[in-house]
Amino acid sequence: MPKTLYFYNVLLCLVLIGCHKNTHTYHVSDYGAIGDGKVINTVAIQNAIDDCHTEGGGTVTLENGNYVSGTLLLKDNVNLHIAEDAKLIGSSNPLDYQSIDTFTDATGQERGNCLIGAKNAAHISVTGKGTIDGNGEAFLNKNIKAKIKELNIIDTKGFGTNRPFLLRFVNSSQIKVQDVHLRQPAAWTCHFFESNDILVENVTIYSHAHKNNDGIDLDSSYDAVIRNCDINTGDDAICLKTTSPKPTYNIQVSDCKLKSDWGSIKFGTESMGDMYNINIKNCYIYDTKGGGIKILSVDGANIHDITVDGIQMDRVDMPIFIRLGERLRTYRDANKQDVGTITNVFIKNVKGGTRVLDSSRVNPPSGILISGTPNHKIGNIVLENIELELPGGGKEEHTMVRVEEDETRYPEFSFFKVLPAYGLYGRHIDSLQSNKVVFTITGNDKRDPQVLVDTHTIQPK
Template sequence: MKDKLHFTSLLIACMLFVGCNPKSDVYKATDFGAIANGKTVNTEAIQRAIDACNEGGGGTVILDKGDYVSGTLLLKDKVTLHIAEDAQLIGSSNPLDYQSIDTFTDATGQKRGNCLIGAKNATNIAVTGKGTIDGNGEAFLAKNIKAKIKELNLAQTEGFGSNRPFLLRFVNSSQIKVQDVHLRQPAAWTCHFYQSNDILVENVSIYSHAHKNNDGIDLDSSYDAIIKNCDINTGDDAICIKTTSPKPTYNVQVSDCKLRSDWGSIKFGTESMGDMYNIDITNCQIYDTKGGGIKVLSVDGANIHDVTIDGIQMDRVDMPIFIRLGERLRTYRNAEKQEVGSITDVIIKNVKGSARALDSSRVNPPSGILMTGTPNHKIGKILLENIELELPGGGIEEHTMATVAEDETRYPEFSFFTVLPAYGLYGRHIENLQTNNVVFTLNGTDKRESQVLVDTHTTLSE
């Protein structure tokens, strides 16, 4: 009897032990051979941890304390890559350490697809943690690529390093979360979502000035996306809604973000084959931006509609608002050329801010708002409400006679139109422009009119 009781006690203890210690869903990269010394290339070791996590039914792969150098890592279903606060994931300086997923040619004619962290046809994936992911983008500058070719003693060098890696890239994937991490210095775009859905980007900081074409967040032919509480500082577009395929980007919410850019802080396009709609952008701060605060551009066939941009503070911003419907009609990914698109039902309201000073403006003297369609394709319904913009002035008599080119097929950039005949608002080829409490304040003299409207029907909103 005593032996029986002893056995029962042992059985209960074992059951309790098993119940309290289920199979771990945490996978430390160091347990799979990763070495966090800032030198060893850990691509294979970290990928082993990701694969084991996926094969074990999902969980979290952790990079803790230290600097982990790596090439391309591919996330798989139900895997979270967690970068601890005292850890860094650093992109390898060797282009041969990267893979391309869904290679395509971008608007600049460059091959794209390489990435540091990627996913294709994956679901329920995440990149989290308060650590840093650094793309080591300067390694892909021309002078450093030449040095790498010499270091590796390569005979065939054509195209070597030209497919500059994105930092994060998600293709045909769903249920994606990017949260809390610091994303720094990629060689190309920072965070690209292509034909993906159910996306959350939250509390993410981005600093991207290591190379060219260094966007912050690109939502590309994707839907059901939330971007909130992010701090983004980029040399190219900060948040970009685009479509490099005929599939649309829609159901997007952007809120409470701090944005700085050398090209455009909030941008739709320029790559714009598919439609863009049901997009709300609220309560964002834009500062020290050289290339445009809010830019809504359809030039490749996109129908942009049902867009609300509300509650924007701007400080030292080139061309606060730029809307362009054009006829460039560029194609991507071997898609058929689209018909000319449209822009309508766009609301921009509760915007307050200032333009850059004369000596730092790309167009001198600058203007506050430029909106133009083409003679054969007018912009539809636009509402501007409660907008207060402070401008430096500087317009002289000859600027009042400035001619504004149509340039229907040209790349859509406000600076290409040069000086406008209005310091506040220049509108052209618009079917229905509604304005309410749109105020421009000058810090200096300006001989130009506050508003000049050409081929535009206007009404005051109620």
């Protein structure tokens, strides 16, 4: 582990151990909150949070009931604790939500609403073995139309379009999310933006209520640990990104179970700021339709010093996809970046197999795709001790496929369609070192196991 990363992890542990020294407990029921699954409790719960903060900090507790609420804003030294017998449920009324640090995401949608939020806060946490349910289905188009009719909304423009995240932390520090069950937000589940000293531990996420249902997004944030989490999402499970020019760095992800319909471990696609000193290890990725490990710099990010080690995969589309592109999209009115770089990426001890032919996004599939562009090559990539099983299916015509460059397009492996290699297709790479990389096919395949274009390979020592 790099010394810098080790130092920050020690610092993080010390910070979190010292978090919430105040032991005062504030029961939301004492503030008039009713856990009947019907009453909107936003004001009551927020009053408890405010008093907790004003009086020096402590724990705000929800217990024994289903508490419906709109946006709750955490403040310094407050731990929001959801007891095992309690559930916090997002209101179905878009008017009950607030937007913090509103921005436009890569899909062109306005974001910022959330169920639980914090801005410029420190020493905050969300804990407990209870459940936070975003009630995301309430924001499906058909249900928004019904809500407009129910509330007799006259000006419907934009009503319900800023779909709320479940948890959102902005410019905050010393954050802990621990033990809770996070379910069914209308958008991303847990978003950290320009925040630091973060611990996410023993958290389960189920996020399939709507579109863009990411699990955990670390966005222009640093000094973060994600461990022992079970994440099942419709979009990216764990996503490291930069929607600002500020970097994401000093990140550790370990011992997580991940399932996704789009990508389990992903860097990008929003990638303006750099990403570095990131260590991902001992994770299980299963039944994933959109890519196991995806490392994407397309908006100017310099991605470097990345280690992915000890990954088991089962039924995973495109196990490894690395792409340096030239999309150069901007966010938050930032200036356009120059084309970025990807170098010093170490992927090792990866074992598993792809999805079968009839459930693969690309049929027949391939195991690894690494691509720079003709004018911007990927730097140093090391692949070591990788064993992947594939179903085969490649025909003679697939050996002659011309793979488009598509430098400025959204970086998705499926857009490149069938590749001329069933194992590894690599191009525009300055230094590719592979050692003990084995591809096994269970059916016939006319394609070669490996095709390299404009790539310099280095033999292992």
